[in-house]
Amino acid sequence: MATVQRLMASGMQAMNASHLGQTSVSSIAAAGASAGNATAITSSFTYVTTAPSNTGVILKNAGGQPETVIYNGGANTLKVYPATSEKINNGTATTGALSVPTLKAAILVGNEGAWIGIVSA
Numbered sequence: 341m342a343t344v345q346r347l348m349a350s351g352m353q354a355m356n357a358s359h360l361g362q363t364s365v366s367s368i369a370a371a372g373a374s375a376g377n378a379t380a381i382t383s384s385f386t387y388v389t390t391a392p393s394n395t396g397v398i399l400k401n402a403g404g405q406p407e408t409v410i411y412n413g414g415a416n417t418l419k420v421y422p423a424t425s426e427k428i429n430n431g432t433a434t435t436g437a438l439s440v441p442t443l444k445a446a447i448l449v450g451n452e453g454a455w456i457g458i459v460s461a
Contacts, residue, residue: 370395370414375421375437386410391418396437402426402450411445420446420457428455 366383369390378398391414398421412418419437438457
């Protein structure tokens with residue numbers, strides 16, 4: 341899929357490009373032991389460089405988001421939390437974090453209040 345920048349360079353309006361295109365890869369460190377203090381995901385492609393024990397990241401609201409890919413390059417399992425009052429695979433923000441083992445990736449697809457998450461083998 342094309343990036344937001346490429347779509348805009350071809351003449352597409354920014355609003356449409358942001359709904360259709362992927363963003364550049366961002367590198368972040370996981371933090372926090374709950375959804376309330378986890379590191380926020382800001383890109384549709386995220387490389388987690390550091391994942392201390394029992395830390396995680398939190399997704400944006402599911403509605404209108406492109407597919408999101410998160411790779412865990414850290415030494416511990418990464419927790420991926422949905423935004424407040426949303427779900428991943430029918431879990432909850434407090435009990436339904438998606439676990440991504442070290443050196444694995446998750447693909448998440450969002451739709452109005454819910455994410456479907458698939459973790460690589």
